[in-house]
Amino acid sequence: MNSPHLTPILLTSLSLCLSLGKKIMGKNIPRLVQDDMWLQPYTDAIVNRIKAARTKEKELAGDTSLYDFASxxxxxxxxxxxxxxxxxxxxxxxxxxxxxxxxxxxxxxxxxxxxxxxxxxxxxxxxxxxxxxxxxxxxxxxxxxxxxxxxxxxxxxxxxxxxxxxxxxxVWYPGNGYEWVNNEFKGVTGPPLIYEAHIGMSGEEGCVHTYNEFRENMLPRIKANGYNTVQLMAIPEHPYYGSFGYHVSSFFAPSSRFGTPDELRQLIDEAHEMGLAVIMDIVHSHAVKNEIEGLGKYDGTRYQFFHEGGRGEHPAWDSYCFNYGKNEVVHFLLSNIKYWLEEFRFDGFRFDGVTSMLYFDHGLGKAFTGYDDYFGGNVDTDATTYFTLANKLIKQIKKNSISIAEDMSGMPGLAVPVKHGGLGFDYRMAMGVPDYWIKLIKEKKDDEWEVGDIFYNLTSKRLDEKVVSYAESHDQALVGDKTIIFRLIDKEMYYSMRKDQPNLTVDRGIALHKMIRLITATTAGGAYLNFMGNEFGHPEWIDFPREGNGWSYSHCRRLWSIADDPELKYTWLYDFDKEMIHFISEHKLLTIPSVDFVMENKPDKVLAYHRGLFLFVFNFNPTHSFTDYGIPLGAGKYKVVLNTDSGRFGGQDRVDEDIPYYTLPSGGLTSQHYLKLYLPARTAMVLKKIDFPKVK
Known part of the structure; x- marks a missing residue:
């Protein structure tokens, strides 16, 4: 399916589809349109968007290149x-x-x-x-x-x-500057398994932690846990620590709260030595209003970097909005991209606030229910031009770089290559997935969960784009919201997280936490993300030091000791996440584009799907276990490779992981085969097909 918004349209006649296909096959029609015939009415808008970007590139770079211009x-x-x-x-x-x-x-x-x-x-x-x-x-x-x-x-x-x-x-000119050790790292070539992290709150002590502490303590942990990409938040300087780095004041200055520029360089250098890519949150969607330490009224005018009037102020963020139609501003922002990629050797970016940039109304309060919303008068062509040039520049600088768009609107072509008529991002954030999990947990009882609906919401995306799937990010961990584990367990986390303290609420929470992360990660449409500490169900919320909490750091840190304590149940979640990520990485699971539905049983709450050689079976039933449950498959032999019910992960060891499982025919040898499995309540397992029928 090309868009979650098109279900009614897909019911129209096949003849209409074919006739539209014939109309758009001209050689000048962008591939974006050819791959999605429902974009045909918007061909002119897409072509004009492409022309605008080409015209602007020529205007800026002349006979040179974007790379030369962005200096x-x-x-x-x-x-x-x-x-x-x-x-x-x-x-x-x-x-x-x-x-x-x-x-x-x-x-x-x-x-x-x-x-x-x-x-x-x-x-x-x-x-x-x-x-x-x-x-x-x-x-x-x-x-x-x-x-x-x-x-x-x-x-x-x-x-x-x-x-x-x-x-x-x-003034920062210490002698000859930092001497890079690792000059061979080319970036992550496979699907990113992203560990989203914040330097300052990455340690356990109540303080602002440093680049050096992150390098020494966190990089080995991230590597051991199987992730291949580190996404760093809050790197450009920001005057208010509690902004999480999203109210930037100095776009070319790595935050001194965490240390010196060379200490950041050393962090990235050692990450590369470990085979870890490092990308950063880049905030080109707006800037802090501060006038002394920021760009607000920099030369005495509001309009030097930003739009004048209401268009220049973000109504929800109390910040200024850049004028992407001004060449000097584009020069500033493109140079900022090149600066971080070359001077610090970052491997790409997660662009924050993309929706806000794309639309004049910033996408606030808009449902985005049809294609008209993506190509009408509400779209800022200056912003689409900027993204096209920015992504083209990123690839010119680093071929294997990663460019991710944080967009909730679902604009078609956002994560399609520039040469195909898109805006050039490699991935878009699958922002609907965490929203879906929150809504499901908040609004429906366990026995009301529909497994087919879960599968649809996790796999529904445009076929021509890749997404970063995630169950939760930093957004869900902030004060005022709740992480998945806190929604599932709540106050019981304070009293019943020792392994010798039985508690049914905690048992439910731990079981569903593993299942939610497993199904989200293994259906991911290209990449997967986890926020620091969420992998082991970090308790409570994130609350930066502020006047309202007495400038306390008690909620602005990560309690690694509870994840490492063998007496606590957090270790079960931590160990499961580690094994899950290693499984995905070692078997290159996310390189397999197709997630193939096998079966669902709505009353039983059992779901099965294939991805390559791997079969994923989930029993979301809160009370019923099933014996000899038949999964309809072709003939084959299977082996359990990951099981949420394993005692190592806090399960009850009800599944025999040592024996092979064979499909059995329902009648004669040519009849439908079924894989008979024991499916305990609230568990999931991954089986690998290890034998193929012989071809005569």
Missing amino acids: GHLYFGLHKTTDGWAIREWAPNATYLFLIGSFNNWEEQKKYAFEPLQNGVWELRLKDSELRHGDLYALSMHWALDYGKRIPAWANYVVQDPETHVFNAQ
Whole structure:
């Protein structure tokens, strides 16, 4: 199925489908349209979108390339030269510009005055002795009738004074810079198994944790657990820690809360040594309103980087929205992409807030029930152009990079290659999946769960796009929401998580937690994601230090000790996730595109599906176990390779994993074969087909 919204349309006549197919097979029709004939009425809109991107690329790059164009970070900002220093900034509304800092007592001095160049660019050159590594600096920006302190837009390191909490840029040129050790890593070539993580809250102590601590403690854990990709949140500098990194102030500065730029480089270098790709959350959808440490009214105007008026303010996020139709802004953002990929060797991005960028109304309160919603006057062509150029640039820089769109609208073509008429993302987030699990757990009793509906919701996606499937991410772990384990167990997590404390509510929660993650991961449409700690059912929520909680870190950390404690039930979930991820990785399960439905029994709540050689059987029935339950299959021999009822994972060891299982004919040898299995209540198993019928 090409879209979950098209069920009524798919019931129309086959003749209409064929006639539409004939109309769109012209050589100039994008493959996106050829692969989905229901896009045929929107062909002109799609073609115009492609033309707009090509025109803009030509306008920006001329006879060079996007790669050459996206080099602003090599020109703007502070740079060491052969005979001193050079700093350049773009501030077209400024009338005077001074460099102030710890080197001149934060005073405007003539020798630190910038000279105006063309097109709103300002430049200052200094002798080598006039600026040193570690110096603090900022800009004193003057414009008509006013002036203000500004952190340079292109600053690559920004620090906050621990006592005054004031932000300043800091000169970061420690000798020859970081020397990379691993130069051979080419990126993850298989499906990403993503471990979403936040540096600051990755340790157990109540504090802001560091790049070094993450490198030393978390990378080995992530590697051992079988994940191949680390997704880092909150890397670009942000003034408010509690924003989770989504209110960015300095787009080219890795957050100093966690350490130095070189310590981040070392983290990525050692991840590559382990075979782990590292991608980052990149926030190009909006920017914090702060004016001193952010881009708000940077040169005295609201419209330098952002739209004017209501279009320039996000009504839900209290932030400013970039103007993607302005060449200087596109230059800034594309250069930001190149900067992170080359200067820090990130392996790609998860683009945050894509829906907000695509639509003038930011997609707020919109259901997106039909194709008209994706191609009408509500779509921001400047944003679709930006995404097309951004994804093209990413592939020019790193062939095996990963580009993921966080979009809830389902825009067709979002995760289709640019050459096929799409916007070029490799994956889109399957945001409907966690929403589905929350709704199911909240609104339906266990005996009301419909296994066919579960399978449909987990596998329904566009055939021409790949998705990142996940049961929950950081969104579901934040204060005000609940993780899956907390929804299932709630207050019993405080009293009954020792292995010697029997509790039926906890038993139910642990059983369903394993089943939900197994069915989500093994039906994934290309990639799978887990948020740090959710794999073992981390208790409670995430709440960053803030005035409302007394600036406490008690909920802004990860309690790894409970996952490692053999006396606690968390170890069962932790060990299961590890084995599940290793199974998916070792057998390259997500490279198999087809998830083939085998059977469902609605009253019994039994579901079975195939993926390659593997058979997945789920019994969601809360009370009934079944003996000799027949799964209709072709002739074959099977072996249990993963079982949620294993005692190693807190189960009751009711399934014999040591014996082979054979299909048996219902009548003669040519009749329907059935695989007879014992299916305990609330369990799932994975069986591998290990023998094929001989071909005569």
